[in-house]
Amino acid sequence: MLRRLARIIVVYRHSLALVTLFLLVLSFYGMSQLQFESDLSKQLPSDLKAVQDYYTLQNEFGSGGSALVLVRIKGTGSDVVDIRDPRVIKAIYDLEQRFMEREYVTDTFSIADICVQVLGRLPRTIEETKFVLDMLPEDARSSLVSRDYSTTLVVVTLNRESNQEALVRVYKEMLEDIKKAGFPEGVEAVLTGDLGITYRILEMLQADMNRTMAVAGVIVVLILIYFYRSPIRMLVPLIPLTFGVIMTLGFMGLLGIPLDLATSTVGAMIIGMGIDYGVHVTNRYYEERAKGRPPEEAAEEAIAETGKALLGAALTTIAGFLALSLSILPSLRRLSLALVMGLGLTAMNAVIVTPAVAILEEEVGKRLGWRSGGLRLGTSERIKRAFEFLGGAIKRAPWGALLVAGLITGLSIYGFTLVTTEVRLEKMIPTTLPEIEALSDIRSEFGGQDEVVILVKADDVRDPTIVRAIYRFEEAIKADSCLNNVFETESIADVVIEKYGYIPNDKEKIAEVLKGSSLVSDDYSMTTIRLKGNFMGVRQEVFNEIMAYFEEELKNADFPPGVSARLAGEAYLNYVLNNLVNDELNRISTVGTLIVVLVVFAIFKRPTVALAMLMPMFLGALWTIGYMGLAGIPFTQTLAGVVSMVVGLGVDYGMHITHRFLEELREGNRAPIITAMGSVGPAILVGALTTAGGFLSLLTAELTAIHDFGKVLAVGIFSSMLSAYLVTPALLQLEFGRKLGGVENED
Template sequence: MRLAERYAAAVTDHSRLVIAAVLVATLVVGAGAGSVDGGLTIAGFSSDSAEAAALDDIERNFSVAGENTTTAQVVVRGDNVLTRESLLDTLRFQRAIREDESINATLRDDQPTLGVSNVVATAAYYESRGGGGPPPSLDAQIDQLESMSEAEVEATVDRVLDPEADTRGDPYALLATSYEPGSTTASGRILLVYQDTTGAAADSLPEDVTAAQLELRELADTELSATDHFVFAPGIVDEESGQATGESFALISPVALLLILTVLGIAYRDAIDVLLGLLGVALVLVWMAGFLGWAGIGITQILIAVPFLLIGLSIDYALHVVMRYREASVDDPGLDPRAAMRRGLAGVVVAIGAATFTTAVGFLSNAVSPIASIREFGLVSGFGIAAAFVVFGLLFPALKLEIDGLRGRLGWPPNQSPFGRGERVGRLLSVGPELARRAPYVVIAVAVVLAAGGGVAATGIDTTLDQTAFLPQDSPDWMNLLPAALQPSDYDIKANAVYLNENFVQSRGGSQAEFLIRGPVTDPGTLDAIAAGHDALRETDSAAVRADGSLQATGPLATIEAVAAENETVAAMVDDADTDGDGVPDGNLAAIYDAVYDADPAAAAETIHRENGEYRSLRLSVALSGTTDTRTITKEMRGVATEMESGSDLNVIATGSPITSELVQRSLLRTLVEGFLITFGVILAFLAIIFRLRYGSATLGAVVLFPVVLAQAWLFGTMYLADLAFTTETAIIAAIGIGIGVDYAIHIGERFVDERGAGREPIDALTRTVEGTGGALLASAATTTAGFGVLALALVPSLQRFGFITAVAITYAFLASVLVLPSLLTVWERLDGTTADTSA
């Protein structure tokens, strides 16, 4: 008796013991599910690059502006947002902010709000009092503008925004880049609201700050109701993203469940089998959740892909077990249910086991990744795939036997008709064997040409990361026709983010490039090198240009200039050290740095690092254009760093959040691509060994795997045509196509050699294969494609991409297995000449 037959006999002869053992194991493993952190977190990606180390140095050694602070941006738009009434509206809004206890409690102590209205009102206040004195309070600013006429306010705006004026504050940083310097009209401006986040964990906001930002948005709708405006803040982004995800699933889940139940109902034509299959899926997910808890792994956005993979495999495994059981009953009506299950399980367990091993090992290859989130993805996927075998290779057949026995005793016999043997379905599935009989080489040639096209297209797939691509977007108009309970909310967060990026210079950490300048930073020529860097920045597309044509940059030159403007001693030293009259000190830099530190240590600490009396490094930061991708930013900023190093002994590293994100993205993609290659290598070796031992042909393993390679190439070509970037997100989703594709191909290949071993001619063997196993694959593919394809209706772009890519990957895996693989097997038989032997 073969090993597969002995296994099937053990499961069917001891079905109740198997059920009890697996259920106990499920309770033990599933007990860990209670320890899983239910909150979705962003996967922690880190890099050991020089750029990441430089950014750490900057954060550690420099007093970075905005530390322990988050910023909400209130954007005001209109034909002219510089009118007296518009400026007063935002001043009164600031007063309302302070009067709101929940918001006020989160504001930082020093200048919690800042806008053009404050700059104009303050200038008018000083002018009315002859200059000098402490800054006016907010109430004094409001009183000042209320006492002025429209013409007087316009005149003050004209003086404040005069490019030649020495204005207190920086109004150009708060105006849209479309503003014409010197004009008294503007189409947009920003009010900044600064909130204290002291003590908060990195990359997270305290709950009270998030709540205050949501309250701020409601307050703006009340106080600025007559003005076109919006509030953009990280807490609002998180809240709306979570809400959009919830509303998407509330809309999609019933549709997806209905589609899945409909397809499974058509395939099984037996409600009990449908429920048993869904029960098995639920148990697999319990095993996965239990593993997460026992292993102490939290849920991240990457791990969201794992349940979808497991659901797809589970549905597939259940269909194969049931359909082979039914085939055995139909082929030999004299068999009792236990014998039929024994024969059916023996015929399918090798394929399920091989698919489980190859898929699990493939995903486990990610466990060697240096990135923790990818390691967790590999471990959880591998364990979940193994759990799918335990549930559907042990529990499910044993449980079905017992349920069917009970149904027989109750006079409610189960449906025993295999899905693929139906006349219509059979004709559809027989296309592959018919093409294999008539023109196998043509089929292979067409498939390879399409794959080659996909491979070429893959080289042109964008790999840049656009953060706005993850923000929820407004629902299509047709969703307004849905019942009120299902209608989603309106989401402007993505449009608002795009507007900010296109119209304003952003100074958030994610919108800045940093330069860490190390080496002999007191040598003559150091500041000239930095000045050359400023000039180089102006020539880039990445550096943001303000309305007045200047860069929004902070560095030692700007620090020295600002301190010199307030301190005569520093100003005199700078003049003496500027030997060529270009405004940049050429020598005596150590003394100048000393004088700057003495005059304004806080400002000096932002751009000049001093340790034990020795100057170690300098920092230059520049705001970036929100419309430039991270790849371009990285390339251009590295070029600027090279320019600063040129002709000096300085070491300059371009860094910042966009650059480190780009490098992490490259590292992740490289890791995932390497994982793909390892996966294919491991699967190829395993299949070669298995088919060599069982059927005497190692080459059959490569033949079975080849359609999976073709399907992946088709998928990449489709991603290119659909203008989808190849990012970590899409790469992980594409891994699902590999996992399910290998499963489909192994089932077809294993069944074919079984049929050949039973004495059938190649085409007859292929026909029985695709009508039997192919029928289960069709039902599985249709179920998972329909279930995940409806994610295209989601409001969150990442869910839309997930649904589209998963559906396409599964469709291509199915087509490659039932259309291309039959022709490959036909040609393999002609060339290899190996006689299938199933006696092993």
């Protein structure tokens, strides 16, 4: 069947080329429709309670996000030596007025607001500012200005859309307002918080995708030129790959698949993985041409003979990636669809376009006379002899190869025990960015401005028993501030006590105070308790402990019957995502492995042969996780599917070696392992280097999550390749060694 298909592809290659060009034109249009996504809530299932509560906060309380403006004196040469300087206060006030003119700003708070409340105007002298601050309690004063009076803070509450265009517009307009605010020379204002971090992630996603794809392309080109020793011949596998990448990105745009922390890596990944298919077809084509076959027959033989291994490799890789589609995390489902589609398109182009380009290259070469002498194989003889030597060594001592693999496995098992998780977005961007440095300063000077929201629902939250329960809960939380990092709370109970000095039993009195308050919903069925502190700046394990503490306190809280109180907000979404990543990691890894195993056993029925193919994927995945633990790389939402991906990729190398071994065995070769390693080993090396090169290009990304993703996948490729070189031939030799020995003795 494959041979008939190969003949059809060769005969109708020109017609198929026209179809490919049509798909390319369509793909260019699709690429113009690509969108970038950085909203955390879009990475979680929409039916989760935490996500629904997050949207409730947005709709009912205008909690669409926040921004922080850190105002600080830059250095000793500044004309301003104290942040309480009236010129600074006036600039802050002007900035707030500009912000409040924006439709997406719902509230602002700063030292300027306190001055206006106390004085009825802005301060004219620094002594007036000092007077205002001296009237405040110590904890309130420390939340407004730093101890050395070099820094202050403006808190901005936003009600904004989270789509790409709106976020970029909001960020740029707020930056423009900061520039026009008229801060004195030597005083800078840094826009940070949720808005600043989200914008930076969005900006870096686009830059990282373009940069990593360019670097991946350069790496692949350099490797191909080295191995093929010809800038023309290396185009044979490169052109189909380019078509596949363009089609993948184009179809992502047409299908509405956004580019996020996971899918923005697809371009570089497809470059790295997809070249493998074209390399195997190209190498076999030139191998057959060197034997004297005419171009059309060589193309048919290349497709037919590499077809089964290529089809099996593509199916197992796709099977591993399909496991990601079973995840409840939308980001992993999108990544699965993009990778499966990309690999399918790249494999299709490798089979259909590569032979046509190879034949065209020879025809044009003859006419232009750029080739002198005979045809050259794609890999050097020295590399081929090195792999034949390795095959001979394993043939003589298969248990030695297994021992080496066992030692690496033992070290990896230890690393496995050290692996952690990290899903918070601010931990995925460089700490040297101004926004992150400003956040660090805010946490050290002001105790942090991270917010955890508790959504309280009841028939009427103005009920005195409910208000008292809220007050008791707040007091219990503040009493444990050393455990939960909370430094400030806000609720309707605080508003009522500020008015009356106590919580009255009269519901009408409470209703009078809360009339028009932003702390209650329009129908008074919901309110919020807001906890401020340093939650996101701590280690992931501490963050998890704090969130678990809040959950436990809510379970034990003394709220009246019929009252619902749940954690909500963006900080809590990070905690929910962390738990889901841990669950999905185990489930996806197991399912992905089972799918690949079933595919391999369906293609190759013999258990021992299947095991020889499967061991590289098992060991590659284990060695990769062990490396993550030893290198201190945590699992993120992007890396949650890495085991399934390494499993899908790793089985390819064992499959190519096994397929060539069996082919040589059927033809009566008495040393099939040496021939298989000498023939397929270099091609696997080229494929692995180009695949790993594509992944390593992600190291040029600014986003830490993408940087780690590329590093881990590259290690996964090299681990799978090494285990395939050691374990697969050793197992095949142990299985068929006696039979081969008997044949040799008869002669």
